[in-house]
Amino acid sequence: MAKIPLLLMFLLFLLSLVSLTTAEIRKLTITADSRPMILFEKFGFTHTGHVTISVSSVSVSSSTSASNPNPSRLGFFLLSEESLLQVLVEIQQNPNFCVLDSHYILRLFNFRDLSPPPHSRFNQSYPVTAPNEYSLFFANCAPETQVTMDVRTEVYNLDRDGSRDYLSAGLTQLPSMFFFYSLLYVAFVGIWIYICVTNKKSVHRIHLLMAGLLLTKALNLICAAEDKHFVKVTGTPHGWDILFYIFQFLRVVLLFTVIVLIGTGWSFLKPFLQEREKKVLMIVIPLQVLANVASIVIGETGPFIKDWVTWNQVFLLVDIICCCAIIFPIVWSIRSLRETSKTDGKAARNLAKLTLFRQFYIVVIGYLYFTRIVVFALKTIAAYKYQWVSNAAEETASLVFYMVIFYMFRPVERNEYFVLDEEEEEAAEMALRDEEFEL
Structure with a gap:
């Protein structure tokens, strides 16, 4: 007993x-x-x-x-x-x-x-x-x-x-909320397409992937809104859950892929990926397939199945591994730029790139921390009537993250990070020497 x-x-x-x-x-x-x-x-x-x-x-x-x-x-x-x-x-x-x-x-x-x-x-x-x-x-x-x-x-x-x-008292607002955010992303897609069209000469392949990411995010939210609406009214999703999981999978894979590719400098700093960077992608994408399978099992079956806790653990473990894996390419890029700045005589340009990728690193870490820890804390401590607040916080954080990243790496003819004068070059050399001395 x-x-x-x-x-x-x-x-x-x-x-x-x-x-x-x-x-x-x-x-x-x-x-x-x-x-x-x-x-x-x-x-x-x-x-x-x-x-x-x-x-x-x-x-x-x-x-x-x-x-x-x-x-x-x-x-x-x-x-x-x-x-x-x-x-x-x-x-x-x-x-x-x-x-x-x-x-x-x-x-x-x-x-x-x-x-x-x-x-x-x-x-x-x-x-x-x-x-x-x-x-x-x-x-x-x-x-x-x-x-x-x-x-x-x-x-x-x-x-x-x-x-x-049929939606819980704290989730009955979700259909309207998801639809509202989907409209914001549709507008975001339109603005991004306009920026790309007006700056054709500066558009790289990464910008097309970023457009695809925005589009799948918008479609994912539309399907989420319809899914929750039909569940709210009828108790069943009427097939919208299938479309939701499809676009959820595409969105997550594209998000991690874009972060890895930007973190390696692909399409901005170099036209190819090194072997270790390819390995990161080959690890992250299959893991995301596994994570999405676990997410579907968790969402579609419920806690009554015997292996439900195991699937929860699989999802959490895979998510943590993926979050750690996408950080490495950014760290590699920062280290490579720091080493290159000592030899190629372009201190200012390298310092600008270094600053950019450091900012990118901070933004990615902040996004992952907020969506994995803060959002989970909100779900845990919020009263059951206000469970929608954690969803709103997650979607708001995601929208802010996309806006910051897309602004940092937008296609412009005279990129402020890469077009610098001689005075800035001399100042950058001094800054890099001071940084090396501090290290």
Whole structure:
């Protein structure tokens, strides 16, 4: 029985990983599952919340020769994060305690309510009148038993006109928000095309890739808006999730590719990539494929699958590796420019390039730090009604990042970083000597 407290600590870990789901109408099959706790989804309810659970084809098997398990020891319940600590205390005080007996949960039903075999089914809707963020669980307090069942869940809030809103109370603003940002990126694409057309002689291949990045970002946001809209209204994305994942994959691959290529100076400083830079791209792109597969599994299945935590860990690990990998080319470029400045007699130009790439390095680090750490912190500490704030912060940071990078490396005939006079050349030589002396 010592395993029970450990499993509840694991439950705490699960809840820390789970963000508010889109709460689509979900249908799933659980086969021979012996887990004492299965987390289905997490949802923010208003005072008009409802949860509907349909269970069918239920069978419970025991791995021992004991009699059939007590059906009241298996059932569904809702648990708020505030009540989770109290439940943990109850279990720590009594390792044999069943969570279904806790006074801190909102019990829905147990297997005693099932229709008699061979049907073994149940369908019921429950109102949730106390606004809060709840997690929907299935508990199996019968030792050494395995459960098989088909489950269909609907979690939603009712709007003033009586229509169902399948998005959590903190995410119902997402369709409008994503559409607003998509309009900003469409305008951004138009401005970038205008800049490229009016400066044809200064356009490099990297500028075309940057245009493609903006376009995929705009399309990604449009699909995200449609995806969330249909989920909000109907409970299912109607195929928009597929387009969302496609453009999400293209956007992320293009983003990391553009950062690596700019960081190596490709198309600006040299027309080719060195072997180590090619290896970085060959590492980053496959890793992004893996990260997107993990993202799809996480988004489309939910925490009820046995390997959900593993996929979460894969996604986080791959994302960290990619973020570290794209930093190396920028560091290499800075080191190469510093060494070149000592020998080629073009101190001012090299100092300007060095300054540019240092600024680029700082901007990339700041962007990665904000979107990976600050945004995660906002998701963790924000009240469930304001979960959209973390999405808005992430999209705003991304837009600012794109604007800064595109301005720094825009196509212009007389680039302020590369066109310098003799006085600036002499001043740069002194600056580089001082820097070398300090180092």
